[in-house]
Amino acid sequence: MDQFNFYMPTRILFGKGALSKLRKQRMPGKRALIVISSGKSTRSNGYLARVEEELASAGVETFVFDQILANPVVANVEAGAAAAREHQCDFVVGLGGGSSIDAAKSIATMATNEGKYWDYIFGGTGGGQKMKCDPLPLIAIPTTAGTGTEADPWTVISNEETQEKMAFGNDKTFPVIAIVDPDLMLTVPPQFTAYQGFDALFHSTEGYIATKANFMSDLFALRAIESVGRNLAAAYQDGSNEAAREQVAFGSTLSGVVMCVGSTTSEHALEHPMSAHHSDLPHGAGLIMISIAYYTHFIKHAPQLRERFIDMARAMGKLDASDPMDFITVLTDLQKTCGVYDLKMSDYGIRREELPAYVKDAKATMAGAFRMDHVALSDEDCLAIYEASYR
Numbered sequence: 504m505d506q507f508n509f510y511m512p513t514r515i516l517f518g519k520g521a522l523s524k525l526r527k528q529r530m531p532g533k534r535a536l537i538v539i540s541s542g543k544s545t546r547s548n549g550y551l552a553r554v555e556e557e558l559a560s561a562g563v564e565t566f567v568f569d570q571i572l573a574n575p576v577v578a579n580v581e582a583g584a585a586a587a588r589e590h591q592c593d594f595v596v597g598l599g600g601g602s603s604i605d606a607a608k609s610i611a612t613m614a615t616n617e618g619k620y621w622d623y624i625f626g627g628t629g630g631g632q633k634m635k636c637d638p639l640p641l642i643a644i645p646t647t648a649g650t651g652t653e654a655d656p657w658t659v660i661s662n663e664e665t666q667e668k669m670a671f672g673n674d675k676t677f678p679v680i681a682i683v684d685p686d687l688m689l690t691v692p693p694q695f696t697a698y699q700g701f702d703a704l705f706h707s708t709e710g711y712i713a714t715k716a717n718f719m720s721d722l723f724a725l726r727a728i729e730s731v732g733r734n735l736a737a738a739y740q741d742g743s744n745e746a747a748r749e750q751v752a753f754g755s756t757l758s759g760v761v762m763c764v765g766s767t768t769s770e771h772a773l774e775h776p777m778s779a780h781h782s783d784l785p786h787g788a789g790l791i792m793i794s795i796a797y798y799t800h801f802i803k804h805a806p807q808l809r810e811r812f813i814d815m816a817r818a819m820g821k822l823d824a825s826d827p828m829d830f831i832t833v834l835t836d837l838q839k840t841c842g843v844y845d846l847k848m849s850d851y852g853i854r855r856e857e858l859p860a861y862v863k864d865a866k867a868t869m870a871g872a873f874r875m876d877h878v879a880l881s882d883e884d885c886l887a888i889y890e891a892s893y894r
């Protein structure tokens with residue numbers, strides 16, 4: 504019999520022009536730390552100025568913290584938390600890609616809690632302490648469609664000393680408001696549209712084959728797979744295609760909800776060591792590299808997922824799918840269309856000799872994700888997936 508536990512307290516304002524509705528929302532405080540990346544685009548595209556204007560109209564004083572790396576690290580979190588305390592901020596706004604919003608969640612947590620961020624991480628070398636104080640409230644404003652972090656409690660931060668990349672989150676780290684405005688995504692370059700879009704897709708394809716899948720997560724996952732799977736190519740080919748951007752944004756947000764009521768599987772666990780050790784590697788690109796070998800393994804070894812793979816192939820647009828391998832066909836075609844089928848680990852400095860250590864890392868840092876697999880992946884299976892994916 505089916506079971507689920509669904510908690511999603513975020514107010515989501517979705518749609519073209521949603522950002523201009525921010526000023527009318529009930530603000531969670533009066534002094535906001537706006538967290539953005541260390542890159543130029545949030546400023547040069549005018550998004551920061553627009554958010555500052557919205558908040559000023561709502562009577563909020565703002566401070567900007569602009570040091571978040573593409574793969575955010577503990578030092579970013581601790582410096583951001585110090586800035587929040589210094590300016591006596593009473594809420595945080597995460598503006599940008601998943602890295603800025605994830606970092607904003609972690610900053611909101613450390614702005615109110617003593618000690619080091621890693622003290623509160625469970626698993627790996629984390630201290631496993633319980634958070635004593637509630638984090639500052641968070642508003643999330645994504646400018647990319649990929650992580651779904653605006654609609655879930657999760658944040659992923661890398662420890663630059665131990666090269667671990669680990670998740671954190673609980674009922675208190677959901678954004679209070681998420682503004683999902685596809686207009687803010689029109690400027691994402693094609694390559695990153697693809698990386699991020701595949702990340703969104705995999706949150707839901709993993710969610711759909713996870714042992715934790717349920718009536719509620721299936722509902723969101725299949726619609727997300729449809730929205731992303733059928734529209735990502737169009738968004739990649741023409742970034743100004745508003746209808747495609749809207750669908751991919753919707754799919755990404757739905758995939759966040761999948762991670763509230765369902766879970767990702769070990770595909771995410773296997774990717775994290777890759778981008779933890781090679782911070783130039785975008786998370787979505789790492790997932791793409793291992794995806795074909797990963798899903799092929801489950802098609803071969805988990806016959807109970809047969810119908811689920813057929814469902815996913817149909818959702819992605821192959822309406823006559825009748826075999827689980829049709830999912831691999833449609834996934835491969837989409838990767839080819841989006842110019843990401845030939846991504847090489849070696850281009851990001853990953854050496855074949857590193858792969859056995861990644862197996863150990865993946866299991867140490869994300870043991871929970873492996874428990875979501877319908878068939879247990881042995882160390883040999885994990886290594887075989889990495890090896891088959893290595894180019």
Ligand SMILES: [Zn+2]
Nearest residue numbers: 650702771786
């Ligand atoms: Zn992801």
